[in-house]
Amino acid sequence: MIGVVTPDELLTTTRTVRKRLDLERPVPREVVEDCVRIALQAPSGSNRQTWQWIVVTDPDQRAAVGAVYKKSCETYLESQGAAGRLFAEDPERSKVQKRVHDSVAFLADRMGDVPVLVLPCLRVASGRLPSGNQAGMWGSILPAAWSYCLAARARGLGTAWTTLHLAYENEVAEILGLPEDVFQTALIPTAYYTGDTFKPAPRQPVSEVLHWDRW
Template identity: 70%
Template sequence: MPELTPDELLTTTRSVRKRLDMTRPVDPALVRECLEIALQAPSGSNAQRWHWLVLTDPEKRREIGALYRKSCRAYLDSPGAAGRLYANDPARSQVQARVNDSVAHLADRMGEVPVLVIPCLQLPSGDLPEGNQAGVWGSVLPAAWSYMLAARSRGLGTAWTTLHLAYEAEAARVLNLPDDVRQAALIPTAHYTGETFKPARRTPLDEVLHENGW
């Protein structure tokens, strides 16, 4: 396991797409360890309505990967695709182009990733409520991020993805989900190649910090 300080873990957990090792099996015990840690995250009213699908079956991974690829192709052709953002900023557009390329790379290989983790929420009524969506998804997103941090600390790479949700109903049929369970994300999980993870360039804090109001 990498020896990382808390700050190193938090600042070097990257979206891993091109460097996921598709050939090396992932020990199911490692995934279980990461999920045990994820269950310590907070949830609204401590309801803990999360559920976790762990896909290792080759056929199910292939089917979910096909849905992801179809959705990703539409995304890459859209005005909001990573490669089309910040086109007037030469330095930043280069970064965006690399992100775009890595997204396309993963889209063609999602079904080959050794483990696909899908965090879900079981809703009391079966329907997403109107209005405060943040309150709903805030009851699973911290746990999903905890899973990704735990994976990083154990030498596993992950990426937060949601593009397959354009075909959420089709994915639910593949997964045999009950009607009251909704998917939150798709997290590919694999050993990674290389050891060069480092903090990414971000917009300076002072450009996004607002104190006591906007």
């Protein structure tokens, strides 16, 4: 059921949900289909609409994808670019980063237990990614994937946008039986969330990131 939420609230409180995903409560198929139906209204390059959506609910399939994700996430968590190692010189920011780091590790151990795993994909006719500018290509699926997250939030579902599994994209493609011309964009675990709601996160002041006319 869709809750009453303003557009601004929806856009500022659609957070990455990891520790608050309810792993026990089933997500009805029709709710996921509604979210994808909303997502299909997003723009795409030349209106091609070459997106494809893989929704994984089978326990064995979820476990297999989760195992690949955990393997990739373990490498990430040990890297210098891991969330918990960033902004170490800023004590307040460092606290936030360490919480993010812990939540990433938490989800890595449980990805295969999340009721629904959604993988937005893009079908490329040539079967090969272009060597040049790819912004337009990915821009034909990323708005739709984010619309899915917003639609899920409006229905009381939590999501997390992650791409860590793409380090082993071919392994996941084999698990899911993807054709060679279908490329994965993200992995979006989806579940009802625990607790009441979410609030906007601290962000930089607009004055620090906004440039008018030139840098």
